[in-house]
Amino acid sequence: MDMIDDARPAEQRWLLLIHQLPTKPAYFRVKIWRRLQGIGAVAVKNTVYALPANAETQEDFEWLLKEIVEGGGEAMVCEARLVDGLSDGQVRSLFDAARDEDYEALIKEARALSAKLVATTAQDESAELSGQVRRLRKRLMEIAAIDFFGATGRLSAESLIAGLEARIAEDKDMTEEQPQAVTNLVGRVWVTRQGVHVDRIACAWLIRRFIDPDAVIRFVPGKGYVPKAGELRFDMFEGEITHEGDRCSFEVLLGRAGLIDPALQPIAEIVHDIDLKDGKFGREEATGIGHLIAGVAMANKDDEQRIAQGSPIFDNLYQYFRTKRG
Structure with a gap:
């Protein structure tokens, strides 16, 4: 009697956003494309974008679907498992490739900024470079938030930016005020x-x-x-x-x-x-x-x-x- 192998890896579940955008205005198409990039979705077909299925990614797609429909387009979100054509591993590699490309661009900027930090002695210029380091950290956080499967480039980018931060002292002050009392929303x-x-x-x-x-x-x-x-x-x-x-x-x-x-x-x-x-x-x-x-x-x-x-x-x-x- 043949035995069923219960040791098979669990199937990856995917969320697919299938959409059609109006031809005009052009800026709306650019806006949706940027939003897709921002949430880390990858294209598996021309108008089909994928995310790994979980509560957060479903919410991301739901908000984007609402945005598309309000802009005059059509969209639907479905949960799927891959049966034929693309494999789970191939789709994961699409995510990793996209994130590694992001990390590589960040690494190049970090290396260029590191050279500037070594060369500069002026206080004003150092302050400007400090702002650029904070911008790199911000960008690293953005990429890491959508690095769903742990692309290899993250460690190198993190190491370079941490090294830059170690050379820069930041001082940030904010004034403190007392909160205002709120009564108009009580009892709801x-x-x-x-x-x-x-x-x-x-x-x-x-x-x-x-x-x-x-x-x-x-x-x-x-x-x-x-x-x-x-x-x-x-x-x-x-x-x-x-x-x-x-x-x-x-x-x-x-x-x-x-x-x-x-x-x-x-x-x-x-x-x-x-x-x-x-x-x-x-x-x-x-x-x-x-x-x-x-x-x-x-x-x-x-x-x-x-x-x-x-x-x-x-x-x-x-x-x-x-x-x-x-």
């Missing part, structure tokens, strides 16, 4: 999508820490939910408080609530960089906090538990930035 029932991750966990923390300590938060399906009277939807399609332009829901909620505490701003930047993966703020803390939140999500299926486990992370961040003043 807050509603968000099930399967909370960084943006929604951060929003829930902000609501209960600064807006309404007794706030009720409900978790509902992401699609088809009809809000009841008195409810506020956050980080949901067509929600009252959700992504606006290139701002994540946490940033929008900060503005809507009128919170001006300077210690909350770097937290907003960290949440933005983790959630949108565009490296807009280049917060060096984003990678570590992103891993912590991902661990919380993996260990807890219940949304209230995710918020309960994730909130102390933001409590500690808040205290850190109040103490650090920047």
Whole structure:
């Protein structure tokens, strides 16, 4: 009798974005292409882009799908396993090749900047080079966030940039102000999508820490939910408080609530960089906090538990930035 081999590796699941864009305006096509690059998707066919399947990548594709449809295009997202044609290994190699190309470009810039640092003695020029090193670190974080399978070029890029940083002293000061009291959002029932991750966990923390300590938060399906009277939807399609332009829901909620505490701003930047993966703020803390939140999500299926486990992370961040003043 033939025995079934149970030792076979688990199949890789993929998310596929299949889309069609309008021919005009041209800038919209460029915008969507840049967004695809920013979330790390690779083309497996002309209008078919892939990402490894998980909660974060699904959310990335869902937001992009919404953007495409609002711009007059057509799109759908599906989960798939590869049966014939491309193998899982071949698709992984597409991701690795794309990231290694990014790392190689970064390595060239780092080497050129290293030569400039050795040659310069002027204080003004050193300050300018310091800014360029921070830009390289920001770019490395952007690439690492979408390096799903561990491309080989990361170690070399990390080593070079760490060496540059070791030669540069940075001094950054921020003024501290007291947070404004918030009363206009008290007593509302807050509603968000099930399967909370960084943006929604951060929003829930902000609501209960600064807006309404007794706030009720409900978790509902992401699609088809009809809000009841008195409810506020956050980080949901067509929600009252959700992504606006290139701002994540946490940033929008900060503005809507009128919170001006300077210690909350770097937290907003960290949440933005983790959630949108565009490296807009280049917060060096984003990678570590992103891993912590991902661990919380993996260990807890219940949304209230995710918020309960994730909130102390933001409590500690808040205290850190109040103490650090920047």
